[in-house]
Each structure stands twice: as C-alpha cells, then as structure tokens.
Amino acid sequence: MSIIQEISQQIFWVGGNDRRLERFENMFPIPNGVSYNSYLIIDEKTALIDTVDSSISEIFLENVKDGLAGRNLDYLIINHMEPDHCANLEAIIHRYPEVKVIGNAKTFQFFEQYYSTDISANRVEVKEGQELSLGKHTLRFYTAPMVHWPEVMMTYEVSEGILFASDAFGSFWALSGNLFFDEIDHKEIFMEEARRYYANIVGRYGMQVQAVLKKLTGLEINMICALHGLIWRKEDIPYIVEKYDLWSKYTPEKKGVVLFYASMYGNTEHVVQNLANKLAKRGVRDMRMYDVSKTHPSYVISDAWKYSHMVAASPTYNMSLYFMMDSLLKEMSVLGLKNRKVSLIGNHTWASAALKEMQQIIGEMKNMEIIGTPLDVRSTLKPEREAELDAIADAIAASLLEQ
Numbered sequence: 401m402s403i404i405q406e407i408s409q410q411i412f413w414v415g416g417n418d419r420r421l422e423r424f425e426n427m428f429p430i431p432n433g434v435s436y437n438s439y440l441i442i443d444e445k446t447a448l449i450d451t452v453d454s455s456i457s458e459i460f461l462e463n464v465k466d467g468l469a470g471r472n473l474d475y476l477i478i479n480h481m482e483p484d485h486c487a488n489l490e491a492i493i494h495r496y497p498e499v500k501v502i503g504n505a506k507t508f509q510f511f512e513q514y515y516s517t518d519i520s521a522n523r524v525e526v527k528e529g530q531e532l533s534l535g536k537h538t539l540r541f542y543t544a545p546m547v548h549w550p551e552v553m554m555t556y557e558v559s560e561g562i563l564f565a566s567d568a569f570g571s572f573w574a575l576s577g578n579l580f581f582d583e584i585d586h587k588e589i590f591m592e593e594a595r596r597y598y599a600n601i602v603g604r605y606g607m608q609v610q611a612v613l614k615k616l617t618g619l620e621i622n623m624i625c626a627l628h629g630l631i632w633r634k635e636d637i638p639y640i641v642e643k644y645d646l647w648s649k650y651t652p653e654k655k656g657v658v659l660f661y662a663s664m665y666g667n668t669e670h671v672v673q674n675l676a677n678k679l680a681k682r683g684v685r686d687m688r689m690y691d692v693s694k695t696h697p698s699y700v701i702s703d704a705w706k707y708s709h710m711v712a713a714s715p716t717y718n719m720s721l722y723f724m725m726d727s728l729l730k731e732m733s734v735l736g737l738k739n740r741k742v743s744l745i746g747n748h749t750w751a752s753a754a755l756k757e758m759q760q761i762i763g764e765m766k767n768m769e770i771i772g773t774p775l776d777v778r779s780t781l782k783p784e785r786e787a788e789l790d791a792i793a794d795a796i797a798a799s800l801l802e803q
C-alpha cells in the first residue's frame with residue numbers, strides 16, 4: 401500500500417524514510433533517521449522530481465505507481481545525481497520507457513558513469529532558466545553548481561512558487577507523517593539536525609550557496625521542498641533562508657564557546673573542565689563540551705558552525721596530535737570553517753607535538769583568531785601554572801564581551 405501526501409495542488413510527496421540506516425554516507429550517525437523526498441506532479445503532463453535511495457525502492461515505486469493512478473510518466477527531473485537520490489532512476493526508466501529524462505550536460509555525464517541503461521532516446525538537456533510546461537504547472541530550471549555536487553539544479557515551479565531545492569535546505573530527519581516544519585513542535589531538535597546536515601554535507605560550499613541565494617532573490621517562493629527532511633512553507637522561509645545565509649557566510653549564529661578535547665587519562669580533560677568552570681564564573685553561558693573520542697565529529701562541527709568561539713585541547717600521541725583531534729580539525733579545515741576565535745591547549749609528557757600541530761591546522765584556516773596564549777601542559781596542570789589558564793579564561797571572556 402502506498403504512502404503519499406498531496407503537498408500542493410496536484411503535487412504529491414512520494415518519498416520515504418529510513419530509520420534503520422546507521423550512518424548517512426556511511427559516515428554521519430543519524431539517530432533521527434533520514435528521509436528521501438521525491439515529488440510527483442500530476443497535470444496535463446506528469447513529472448517526477450528526483451528518486452530515492454535503494455533502501456526504500458519498494459515503497460517508492462509503489463508510491464509513484466499509485467500517484468500516477470494509471471497514467472504514464474512523462475518527465476523525470478534529475479536535480480542531483482548522488483546515489484541517495486538516483487538509485488531508482490533505472491527502475492523508473494524501465495517501468496516508463498517513454499519518459500523524458502531532464503538534466504544538464506553534467507547530469508548525463510554522471511548518469512553514464514554510474515549506470516549502463518542507454519537513455520539517448522529519453523534525455524532532454526536543459527540550460528539555466530529554461531522552462532518546461534506541464535499544463536497549469538511550469539517548471540523552470542536553475543543550475544546550482546557545487547551545492548554540493550557540480551551537476552546540481554534547483555527546479556522552480558512557477559504557478560505555485562515552489563522551489564525543489566535539491567539537497568540545499570535539507571536535513572537529517574526521518575518524517576513522522578508530518579511533512580512540514582510548521583507541523584512539528586520539536587523545532588529546536590530539528591534545527592540541530594538541519595545545522596549538522598548543513599555544516600557537514602554542504603559546509604564547504606558556502607560561496608556557491610551564497611551565489612544561489614542571490615540568484616533566487618526576487619523569486620516568489622511559497623514552499624521549499626528539499627530532498628531530505630521537512631518541507632518549508634511560506635511563513636518559515638525567511639527563518640531558514642536567514643540561517644542558510646549565516647551558515648554559508650561562516651558567520652556564527654551565537655556568541656558562545658564550544659570546548660572539545662581529546663584525553664586518554666583525563667588530564668587534558670581536567671584542564672578543559674577547569675577552564676569551563678573559570679569561564680562560567682566570568683559569566684559565560686551556554687557552553688558546550690565534547691570528548692572527541694566519544695562524540696562523533698559531525699556534532700562538534702555543527703556547534704563550531706553555531707558558536708563564535710572554540711577551545712581545542714589535546715595530548716601528544718606518538719610525536720603527533722592525538723588522531724581523533726587531528727582528524728576533527730582537518731575535517732573542519734576541509735569544510736572551510738572560518739571567522740572563529742580559537743583557544744588552544746596541548747599536553748605532553750616528554751616531547752610536545754600536539755599543540756604545534758593544532759596551531760598549524762588552525763593557522764591554515766581563514767580568519768581564525770587565536771585568543772589567549774596557547775597553553776602546553778606537562779602531564780598535569782600544576783597550581784603554579786594556573787595563572788596561565790586564568791589568562792586564557794580572561795581573554796575568552798573579554799573577547800565575548802567586546803563582540
């Protein structure tokens with residue numbers, strides 16, 4: 401039995417959810433699951449916008465069949481060639497062999513790299529701004545290169561002002577029957593997941609997101625339908641667009657501190673707890689703290705995107721930076737995080753390397769300002785060096801106040 405929902409006149413959500421998958425892209429934990437959204441427009445012509453992951457093929461194909469209610473599928477729009485949305489392209493083309501497949505030059509190049517079905521008779525290449533009439537509905541295609549793959553397009557439905565935004569505006573989130581952001585009360589939990597998705601999946605492509613936001617200004621947008629997570633209706637669009645604007649400009653959402661440490665025996669951890677205590681006494685609120693060996697980096701990165709300040713602390717391990725801290729900082733660097741204030745604490749027993757390596761990674765990132773004098777602890781922080789930690793706390797507190 402199919403599970404479909406009309407989201408606007410003759411436009412149906414025909415996607416599905418996966419709550420079993422442990423990690424998205426085999427990398428990011430998804431305790432709240434994930435949805436793969438796909439949309440079907442029924443007009444004089446019928447059009448399917450993107451498909452779904454292989455994990456939910458069965459329900460998806462049934463949804464499409466029931467949504468079409470005996471009609472043929474005229475168009476298949478490919479906004480994004482990533483396999484989580486393309487696993488069912490061939491199945492759709494085999495079921496509806498007359499279907500016209502809409503994409504751009506890059507879309508078809510990638511299609512050929514992934515699949516072997518010959519679609520030379522089906523393919524229709526579109527260019528920026530080109531329109532396709534379905535009857536009452538008209539689709540207009542906008543390219544959105546590198547948000548977050550090169551072939552990405554967004555499809556704008558002109559008559560109702562609906563933006564099919566590809567992975568942009570998406571989130572880790574399995575849907576619980578309610579498809580719309582305005583239908584849930586636990587918005588804060590959802591937004592944490594939306595930010596974690598943005599920072600980790602799209603984070604590196606802030607400039608390209610900015611370019612798309614500029615391109616779309618002036619368009620009347622009444623609904624944003626992403627490929628994952630909840631759908632945005634008109635009243636909430638300014639809210640999410642403002643978040644996207646901040647995130648993609650690498651501007652912190654909030655003045656505050658996220659502290660994260662690596663620690664084997666608890667000595668580095670102790671220093672960080674001590675620092676947080678000192679900061680709290682100086683009036684700093686809403687601090688977040690993570691053990692990088694325990695918490696998946698995607699959560700730390702999400703908070704690094706949110707807050708203005710961060711504190712990183714790590715011991716030396718085999719003349720290197722402790723691997724999980726090394727990997728986390730490199731990930732942040734690859735994602736292009738910038739414009740943050742950073743305080744650093746190292747720890748070693750006989751020959752120091754951690755602090756130097758953290759300084760090097762942070763130093764290569766853009767507009768990262770070091771706050772306070774980096775502290776290199778020798779095994780444990782002795783009372784005679786407490787003043788150095790106090791100085792870091794003073795510097796962070798002062799910097800938070802001055803912003």
Ligand SMILES: Cc1cc2nc3c(=O)[nH]c(=O)nc-3n(C[C@H](O)[C@H](O)[C@H](O)COP(=O)(O)O)c2cc1C
Pocket residue numbers: 662663664665666667668669715716717718719720747748749750751752753778779780
């Ligand atoms: C396998 C291993 C390798 C280490 N390698 C170094 C090293 O190369 N240089 C150094 O100064 N300390 C090294 N250390 C010592 C730690 O940096 C030191 O114990 C530190 O105080 C640990 O802090 P923690 O209690 O927060 O884990 C190593 C420790 C372990 C267990």
Ligand SMILES: [Fe+2]
Pocket residue numbers: 480482548567
């Ligand atoms: Fe994607």
Ligand SMILES: [Fe+2]
Pocket residue numbers: 482484485567627628
């Ligand atoms: Fe995706």
